[in-house]
Structure formats: C-alpha cells, structure tokens
Amino acid sequence: xxxxxxxxxLIPLIHPLATSIPQPNDTFYVLDEVGLLSESTxxxxxxxxxxxxxxxxxxxxxxxxxxxxxxSVETFALDILRDWGIxxxxxxxxxxxxxxxDERVSRIEVGYGLEGILNDAKTGRFxxxxxxxxxxxxxxxxGILNGYLAFAQEVAKEYNVTLDINNPxxxxxxxxxxxDVPSWISILAIIIFVLIIVTMxxxxxxxxxxxxxxxxxxxxxxxxxSFGGGGSGGGGGSSRRW
Amino acid sequence: xxxxxxxxxxxxxxxxxxxxxxxxxxxxxxxVNGKWSTVETQLQRRSDLIPNLxxxxxxxxxxxxxxxxxxxxxxxKLAGAGNIAETEEAQADMNDAISRLLVIVENYPExxxxxxxxxxxxELAGTENRIATARTxxxxxxQTYNTKIKSLPTALYAGLLGFSPKDYFEAxxxxxxxxxx
Numbered sequence: 001x002x003x004x005x006x007x008x009x010l011i012p013l014i015h016p017l018a019t020s021i022p023q024p025n026d027t028f029y030v031l032d033e034v035g036l037l038s039e040s041t042x043x044x045x046x047x048x049x050x051x052x053x054x055x056x057x058x059x060x061x062x063x064x065x066x067x068x069x070x071x072s073v074e075t076f077a078l079d080i081l082r083d084w085g086i087x088x089x090x091x092x093x094x095x096x097x098x099x100x101x102d103e104r105v106s107r108i109e110v111g112y113g114l115e116g117i118l119n120d121a122k123t124g125r126f127x128x129x130x131x132x133x134x135x136x137x138x139x140x141x142x143g144i145l146n147g148y149l150a151f152a153q154e155v156a157k158e159y160n161v162t163l164d165i166n167n168p169x170x171x172x173x174x175x176x177x178x179x180d181v182p183s184w185i186s187i188l189a190i191i192i193f194v195l196i197i198v199t200m201x202x203x204x205x206x207x208x209x210x211x212x213x214x215x216x217x218x219x220x221x222x223x224x225x226s227f228g229g230g231g232s233g234g235g236g237g238s239s240r241r242w
Numbered sequence: 243x244x245x246x247x248x249x250x251x252x253x254x255x256x257x258x259x260x261x262x263x264x265x266x267x268x269x270x271x272x273x274v275n276g277k278w279s280t281v282e283t284q285l286q287r288r289s290d291l292i293p294n295l296x297x298x299x300x301x302x303x304x305x306x307x308x309x310x311x312x313x314x315x316x317x318x319k320l321a322g323a324g325n326i327a328e329t330e331e332a333q334a335d336m337n338d339a340i341s342r343l344l345v346i347v348e349n350y351p352e353x354x355x356x357x358x359x360x361x362x363x364x365e366l367a368g369t370e371n372r373i374a375t376a377r378t379x380x381x382x383x384x385q386t387y388n389t390k391i392k393s394l395p396t397a398l399y400a401g402l403l404g405f406s407p408k409d410y411f412e413a414x415x416x417x418x419x420x421x422x423x
Binding site: 074078119120121123124125128234235236237238239 | 280284360361362363364365367368369371372374375376
C-alpha cells in the first residue's frame with residue numbers, strides 16, 4: 001500500500017506521454033492559433049527565421065495558443081521546444097516565444113545552446129522592454145514582432161551574422177510558382193488526364209496511387225516547408241503575466 | 243564431433259544475448275547517472291545565486307539578519323554534505339530559507355522594483371525550473387532503466403551482473419514548500 005502511495009507522489013515528476021501541445025504547421029516558425037498576428041508580422045517572422053536558420057542553424061519559433069488547458073507554462077513551453085525539436089540537434093540553439101491568451105502568460109523558452117547569450121535575466125528584461133507594454137495595451141501583433149526582432153538580432157550578433165531585418169524578404173506562400181501560365185486548353189487537358197488517372201487508380205488499384213500521392217504531400221515537403229532541427233532545452237528562460 | 247555442434251550454437255547464442263543485454267543495461271544506467279549529474283549541477287547553480295541575492299536584498303533590508311544567517315548556514319551545510327541524505331537535507335533547508343526571503347522581500351516595494359533584484363528573480367525562477375526539469379528527466383531515465391531490469395529476459399541475469407533497481411526522485415514528502423513567485 002505504501003508503495004502505491006509512493007508511486008502517486010511520482011505522478012507530477014514523470015511526464016505523461018502525448019500531452020496536448022499543438023503540432024507545428026507547414027511553416028514551422030509561426031503557429032498563431034488565435035489569429036492575433038498580421039500577415040506582415042507572420043511573413044517577417046518566417047523569412048527572418050528561415051534566414052537565421054540557414055546562416056546559423058538557430059531556430060526561433062513563435063507559438064500563440066488560446067489556452068494551455070491546465071498545464072503549467074513551463075512544462076508546456078519545454079514540451080513544445082523538445083517535441084518540435086527547435087534548434088539544431090548538435091547545437092541546441094532553439095528559442096521559443098510562447099503566448100497563451102486565456103492564462104495571460106508569456107514565456108521565452110531557451111535551448112541549451114543559447115543559454116549563454118540569452119540568460120534568464122536577459123530574456124525577462126527583453127520581455128519587459130519589448131513585449132509586455134504592447135500586450136497590456138492589447139497590441140499583441142506589435143508586441144510579438146518587436147520582441148521577435150530583438151531576440152533575432154541578439155542571436156545574429158552572437159553568431160556574427162547580419163540579418164535582413166529592416167528589409168525583410170517577402171514570404172512566398174507556396175512553391176508552386178508557375179513561370180509560364182499554360183493556356184486554357186492545356187489546363188483542360190491536364191484536368192482530364194488527372195481525372196482519368198484517378199478513376200483508373202480507384203477502379204484497378206483500389207486507390208493505391210491516391211494514397212501514395214497524399215502521403216508524399218503530407219510528409220516532408222521540399223522548399224516550402226521547414227522543420228525542427230532536433231534541438232532540446234533544459235528549462236531555461238523566463239515567464240511573464242500581464 | 244557432430245553431437246557438440248548444437249550445444250555449441252546454443253552457448254554462443256546465449257553469450258550473444260548476454261553481451262547485448264549487458265551493454266544495453268550499461269547504456270541505460272549511464273543515462274541515469276548522467277541525468278542525476280544534471281540535477282546536482284542545477285542545485286549547485288541555485289546555491290551559487292545566493293550570495294548575489296543576499297547582497298542585493300541587504301542593500302534595502304539590512305536589519306533582516308536572521309534570514310541572511312539562515313541562508314549562509316544552508317549554503318555551508320550544502321558544501322559540507324557528505325552523502326545523498328545530507329545533501330537532500332541541506333537542499334530542503336535552502337528551499338525553506340529562499341522561500342522565507344522572498345516573503346520578506348514583499349515588505350520592501352523599492353527592492354521589488356530594483357533592476358538587479360528583478361534580474362536575480364528571473365535567474366532564481368529559471369534555476370528552479372531547471373531543477374524541476376532535471377528531476378523529471380532523471381525520473382524518466384530511471385523508469386527506462388528499471389523497466390529494462392525487471393523485464394524478461396534481462397531480469398534473469400541483471401542481478402548476477404550487478405544491476406539493481408534505482409530510486410526515483412520523490413516529491414517533497416516533508417511538505418517542503420517549493421519556491422513560487
């Protein structure tokens with residue numbers, strides 16, 4: 001009996017599997033479940049993060065959720081950082097900017113590799129200086145953008161690279177950039193061709209081709225999408241409430 | 243000669259299983275040791291924050307001598323701790339002392355808005371979080387290791403090879419208050 005009650009004490013100290021944290025979307029760098037960010041902010045974050053990643057392997061991700069469903073912000077943020085693998089696998093240079101609206105909490109979660117330049121005190125100071133005043137005024141878009149740029153510049157400084165922040169390269173939505181626009185006949189021919197293939201696939205192959213097609217589409221995407229580099233963290237960072 | 247082949251094959255197979263089982267246990271045990279080491283590192287990190295914290299608070303609340311003594315004693319006890327039980331006890335004392343200090347700070351609004359103190363507060367909170375994370379990681383490593391030792395076929399030879407189950411990190415059973423902000 002005492003062994004059982006002893007085990008009960010362990011429950012908060014062992015992580016449950018598959019906790020309800022959000023999953024990354026195609027862009028990886030911005031997940032705004034509440035719709036607070038403007039298109040311009042989103043595209044700035046994505047293009048800057050992509051640039052930072054290609055120059056330094058460091059990844060900065062922004063996540064905004066409506067609620068954390070009872071989880072503590074520290075656990076929630078660390079779970080996202082580790083589960084998504086933010087930052088490079090060997091360098092662990094990931095940074096997560098998290099906002100949860102219902103609980104009115106903001107947290108910066110820092111990967112092992114960035115703890116040197118972004119210690120807890122500095123992340124707290126950045127939040128106080130660049131982000132919180134905007135949140136209190138209800139302008140989350142500016143708060144996130146401002147804070148993001150500050151962190152991005154700090155990371156870039158550490159790696160001695162310059163980021164194109166003031167003139168961000170606009171984010172292109174998809175990789176389907178058709179350089180020649182096919183004429184309407186070609187379009188019609190393509191549609192008919194695809195319909196024939198799909199019909200025959202369903203009839204003779206039980207849709208095997210379709211399944212293969214969808215599995216390719218939804219797995220690793222080439223060029224347009226991004227991923228976590230496999231980085232991890234140990235709980236460094238700071239939290240703020242507004 | 244032919245009669246020996248089958249027994250020989252069986253022996254070789256058993257040795258192979260034993261080898262790979264043993265190596266797996268070594269790896270899992272080292273993972274546990276590594277995670278424990280991280281817990282200790284983070285606890286040390288917290289201890290290292292204390293002098294700076296005390297110096298900052300003293301600037302505004304010099305008369306609260308009792309708590310400064312308590313903190314200094316906790317640090318000394320930690321430095322002098324010889325085994326795990328003593329370390330745990332010293333850590334509990336430190337937990338207590340830090341909590342009391344933060345309660346005292348509430349009475350000094352100027353201190354609370356001092357930039358140095360704010361920075362230290364963030365560092366302390368971050369360190370507490372790292373300790374909690376390190377403990378959770380440790381427990382997960384112990385879970386993996388203990389499960390391995392207790393499952394077949396490993397359970398059959400783990401004891402013989404010198405591997406015994408490890409203890410989990412238990413939550414503050416003495417009702418030790420965790421530092422909260």
